[in-house]
Amino acid sequence: GESVGLHLPTLSVQEGDNSIINCAYSNSASDYFIWYKQESGKGPQFIIDIRSNMDKRQGQRVTVLLNKTVKHLSLQIAATQPGDSAVYFCAENIGNTGNQFYFGTGTSLTVIP
Amino acid sequence: ETGVTQTPRHLVMGMTNKKSLKCEQHLGHNAMYWYKQSAKKPLELMFVYSLEERVENNSVPSRFSPECPNSSHLFLHLHTLQPEDSALYLCASSQDQTIEQYFGPGTRLTVT
Numbered sequence: 001g002e003s004v005g006l007h008l009p010t011l012s013v014q015e016g017d018n019s020i021i022n023c024a025y026s027n028s029a030s031d032y033f034i035w036y037k038q039e040s041g042k043g044p045q046f047i048i049d050i051r052s053n054m055d056k057r058q059g060q061r062v063t064v065l066l067n068k069t070v071k072h073l074s075l076q077i078a079a080t081q082p083g084d085s086a087v088y089f090c091a092e093n094i095g096n097t098g099n100q101f102y103f104g105t106g107t108s109l110t111v112i113p
Numbered sequence: 114e115t116g117v118t119q120t121p122r123h124l125v126m127g128m129t130n131k132k133s134l135k136c137e138q139h140l141g142h143n144a145m146y147w148y149k150q151s152a153k154k155p156l157e158l159m160f161v162y163s164l165e166e167r168v169e170n171n172s173v174p175s176r177f178s179p180e181c182p183n184s185s186h187l188f189l190h191l192h193t194l195q196p197e198d199s200a201l202y203l204c205a206s207s208q209d210q211t212i213e214q215y216f217g218p219g220t221r222l223t224v225t
Contacts, residue, residue, distance in 0.1 A: 034213050042219075043216030101158070105153060
């Protein structure tokens with residue numbers, strides 16, 4: 001199967017600080033990436049996406065960076081809030097495999113008030 | 114709310130039972146999915162339906178049987194499950210298969 005993993009299983013940050021969650025992927029043919037947030041008792045929620053023709057994309061308080069050279073994806077959350085506490089995972093889409101998404105195992109982010 | 118609902122939210126069943134999970138999407142999407150989420154494992158894609166036709170079946174045991182009667186509804190019929198099938202079962206939908214999926218809240222299944 002595809003290797004989509006996260007460097008750290010858990011991350012704790014102080015409220016107001018910036019958070020960085022990383023994701024590595026192995027297939028250079030991956031052309032579309034998504035970050036999801038999953039809160040306890042809920043399904044994954046779309047945060048932001050990026051296509052392989054871009055290096056950076058910004059949303060509200062979130063930025064995704066894509067480094068295709070080292071097959072690395074990161075999610076940056078600015079001014080982290082207690083409501084950001086959740087599991088975050090990345091998903092990659094490889095266009096030549098029938099458009100199936102491959103998901104990482106997730107990083108658990110805890111925001112300390 | 115994501116526009117994808119799942120019922121029931123929790124289900125406990127014995128290994129000889131037959132039950133069904135239901136998913137409904139109110140987004141007008143044309144693709145629907147079933148995923149299995151186990152602790153500390155990546156989401157596992159089980160089935161994909163596009164325009165009500167099954168397009169993906171990732172070597173899922175026959176004790177799981179999907180049904181997609183129309184583009185808004187998706188079922189997962191369960192029979193003679195094993196304890197290792199206990200997990201969170203997530204339904205998702207998308208407009209086409211190449212863009213982001215919207216997930217329901219999941220059904221927490223426990224097989225005893």
